[in-house]
Amino acid sequence: MRKNTFVTILTGIIALSITACGNQATPPSVPQESSSVSTATEAPYKKMFQTSVFVGDSIMEGLSYHDVLDAANVSAGAGKTAEFALEDVSELIKRNPKHVFIQLGSDDILWPTDDPLTYSYKQYAKLIDSIKKGLPEAQITLLSVTPVTVEAEKIEPRYQKINDYNKGLQVLATEKKVAFVDLSPIFVSNQDLYDKDGIHFKEKYYGLLLDFLKDHMS
Numbered sequence: 001m002r003k004n005t006f007v008t009i010l011t012g013i014i015a016l017s018i019t020a021c022g023n024q025a026t027p028p029s030v031p032q033e034s035s036s037v038s039t040a041t042e043a044p045y046k047k048m049f050q051t052s053v054f055v056g057d058s059i060m061e062g063l064s065y066h067d068v069l070d071a072a073n074v075s076a077g078a079g080k081t082a083e084f085a086l087e088d089v090s091e092l093i094k095r096n097p098k099h100v101f102i103q104l105g106s107d108d109i110l111w112p113t114d115d116p117l118t119y120s121y122k123q124y125a126k127l128i129d130s131i132k133k134g135l136p137e138a139q140i141t142l143l144s145v146t147p148v149t150v151e152a153e154k155i156e157p158r159y160q161k162i163n164d165y166n167k168g169l170q171v172l173a174t175e176k177k178v179a180f181v182d183l184s185p186i187f188v189s190n191q192d193l194y195d196k197d198g199i200h201f202k203e204k205y206y207g208l209l210l211d212f213l214k215d216h217m218s
Contacts, residue, residue, distance in 0.1 A: 045210050049073055053095055055085055056103040059146060059200060066203040068210065073097075081108045082123035086130060093134035100131055101213065103143035105169065106199070109161045117165055121172055128176045141179040141216055142169055147187060152198030159199075179216060186212055 045068055053075055054060050060076040063069045072095065075088050082104045092100070104127075108120035131140060144166040153159045166182070173180035186208050187193065193205040 045207070046070055046073075048214070049099075049210065051097055052099040052101060053092060053097040054101045054103070055088070055092065056080060056143075057107050059106060060103050062201055062203075063206050063209075066206055068203070068206040079107055080104065081111060082120050082127050085127050086123065089127070089130045089134060092131065096135070097138055099139045099141065099216075100135065101141050101143055102127070103145070105145040105162075105165050109145075109165055110156070110158055117161065117168060120165070121168055124169070124172060125176065128172075128178060139179070140176075141181055141213075142173045144169065144180070144182045144184065146183055146201075149194055149198030181213065181216060183209070183212065 049069055050073065053073055054063055054069070056076040057080040058076070058078040061074065061078065063076075064071045064074040075085075075092055075095075085102075085104060104124065105120060108123075109116050111119060113119050128140060131138065145162050147162060148156075148159045170180045170182075186205075190205075190208060193201050193208070195202055
């Protein structure tokens with residue numbers, strides 16, 4: 001009798017275990033935010049910018065994070081500065097893009113040095129020279145640092161230097177004979193683009209960005 005009772009209990013435990021395993025949710029393979037981009041929306045951008053590479057920090061990394069562009073067309077990462085980007089030039093050259101878009105500076109202005117802007121411009125100049133040397137036929141376009149929200153600026157006052165940084169970046173572009181694009185018009189009529197931190201962006205921003213850059217693809 002005891003043996004039969006034990007077998008019955010053991011069978012019940014096994015059955016419950018199987019049921020529990022069967023009910024476990026499978027984690028998504030991509031972030032849920034990316035799921036809203038339809039294939040029809042993705043395809044034109046990926047085709048249009050298939051010979052381009054976007055260099056930058058975590059803000060630019062959003063292009064591949066949201067699957068707006070393929071990872072091969074993005075060379076970016078969190079904390080990336082103009083100086084750190086120099087380490088990636090050899091890999092960029094291997095990709096052999098026809099157009100290189102660069103957006104750096106958000107992390108540069110936070111760099112712990114006496115004059116972070118001047119230091120950044122020097123590293124930025126080296127980066128441009130290195131890309132020109134390795135990819136002499138490639139077109140280079142510098143993109144302005146995107147603004148942050150008022151709340152984000154209160155938390156990190158050094159973001160108040162963004163406008164000054166962009167002015168210097170435009171001067172650098174002129175000196176190096178590369179293109180410069182001011183992205184501020186994107187934000188004039190679009191106030192709902194920011195993520196919770198007021199620095200990074202929702203997926204919607206990246207479509208607007210690429211639409212804004214279409215004219216610079218020639």
